[in-house]
Amino acid sequence: MLDLAKIAGQIPGISQHMHKEAIASRQRLESAQKLQQQAANRQAKLIQEQTDFRDRLLFAAATPIEPLDRCFEIQPAPYSHSVFATDGSQISPSHHEIAYCYLINIGQIMLHYGQSLHPLLDSVPEVFYKTEDLYVSKQWNIRLEEWMGYRRTVSEAETLAEMACNWVLPPGEHHEIPNLALVDGSLIYWFLDGLPIEARDKILLPILAAGERLRKTNIPMMGYVSASRSTEGLNFLRFQTCEYEHPNCVVNCGDLDDKYPCQKIDGLRDSTFWGNQLQPGQRSPLYRSNLRILDLYEESQRVYFCYVNMGVEIARLEVPAWVVEDQTLFEQSLSIVMTQVQKGYGYPVALAEAHNQAVVRGGDRARFFALLEQQLIRAGLRNVGTSYKEARKRGSIA
Known part of the structure; x- marks a missing residue:
C-alpha cells in the first residue's frame, strides 16, 4: 500500500527541479531557433557535409529535404x-x-x-x-x-x-x-x-x-x-x-x-x-x-x-x-x-x-484461463490448476 504522507515531503523538491528544467528548456529553445535560421541559410552545404562524413559521425541526424525555416x-x-x-x-x-x-x-x-x-x-x-x-x-x-x-x-x-x-x-x-x-x-x-x-x-x-x-x-x-x-x-x-x-x-x-x-x-x-x-x-x-x-x-x-x-x-x-x-x-x-x-x-x-x-483486460485473462482449464479437463488431464503462489496472490486475508 502506498503511503502518501511519506511521499508528500518529496513533492517540493520535484517542483523546484521541474522549475529549473523549464528555465533551462526555454534557453535551449531560444538557442535552437537561432541555430535553425543560421542552418537554413547554409542548408545545402550542411547536407553535403553530412553526406560526405556520414560514416564518421558519432550521432544520428536526420536530413531535411525541404527548407528548414518553412512551415x-x-x-x-x-x-x-x-x-x-x-x-x-x-x-x-x-x-x-x-x-x-x-x-x-x-x-x-x-x-x-x-x-x-x-x-x-x-x-x-x-x-x-x-x-x-x-x-x-x-x-x-x-x-x-x-x-x-x-x-x-x-x-x-x-x-x-x-x-x-x-x-x-x-x-x-x-x-x-x-x-x-x-x-x-x-x-x-x-x-x-x-x-x-x-x-x-x-x-x-x-x-x-x-x-x-x-x-x-x-x-x-x-x-x-x-x-x-x-x-x-x-x-x-x-x-x-x-x-x-x-x-x-x-x-x-x-x-x-x-x-x-x-x-x-x-x-x-x-x-x-x-x-x-x-x-x-x-x-x-x-x-x-x-x-x-x-x-x-x-x-x-x-x-x-x-x-x-x-x-x-x-x-x-x-x-x-x-x-x-x-x-x-x-x-x-x-x-x-x-x-x-x-x-x-x-x-x-x-x-x-x-x-x-x-486490449486484454483482467476479466478477459481470467475467462481465457477458465476456458483453457475446461478444455484440459475434458481432454482427460488431471491436477489442472494454478500454482499455490498464484492462487494466494489472488486473494487476501489481511
Missing part, C-alpha cells in the same frame, strides 16, 4: 475516404498459470467516410503454445516476453496489410477512393538493430513484406508517434555548431568521454522545438531518417518524417519513401490523419478503436 499548411481531407488501422495486446506466459502459453490479440479497424458503408471493428486472437513458439528465442538469449512483443509487431503489420489489400483493389481496376493505413507508433524498428541477424530477419522481413504489399496496392502507410522523444531532427543543427572545418567526429571528438562541443542544445526534443514554431494545422519540413536499421530497408521503404501541430499535441508522422515521392498522395495522407485526430478528440479515432478492440 506548411495541411489541406482539408477529401469527403470520401477510408482508414485502416491495427493494434495489439497480449497475455504473457506464466509458469504459475494453468498452462504455459501466451496469447496475442490484434484489433483491426476499417472506417469509411462519405461512402454509406458499415465499419469493421474486430479482433483476431492467436494462442502460442507449441515448443517452437515458446523456446525459439532462447537460442539467441532473448527473453520470451521480449520475443512475444516482436511477434505482436509482426502480427499487427501483416493484419493491417491483409485487411487493407483485401478491401482495396489494385490501381486501375476501379475508381480509387482515397485511403490510409495507420500504424500506432514508429515505422522505424530500431529496437531490432541489436538482435542477432537470424532473429532480426524473422521479425523485420515479414514487416517489410507487409509494407511492400501496401505499396503495390498503392495504399499509403503512415506511422503516428504521440509524445515523441526524438532529437533526430534537431541533431542536424549540430553540423552548424561544429567547431571544426569538417564534421569528422571520429577524428575530432572520438577520444572525448564528456559532452561533445556540438551539443549546444542537448536535451531539447524535436516536438518541443516545433511546438513553438507551428500553428495548428501546420507541419514542419520533411526529414529523411538516417538511423542504421534503415540500411536494411528497400529504398522505397526508407522512412521520412515530419512534425504536425494537431491542435492538442505535436505529433511525429512517419511515411515510407514511395509515399513522399507522390506529392498528391503524401498531402492526402496528411489531411486524412489530421481529420482522424479531430474526430478522435486529440488522437486518431481509428487507432483508438483498434486499441479498444485489442
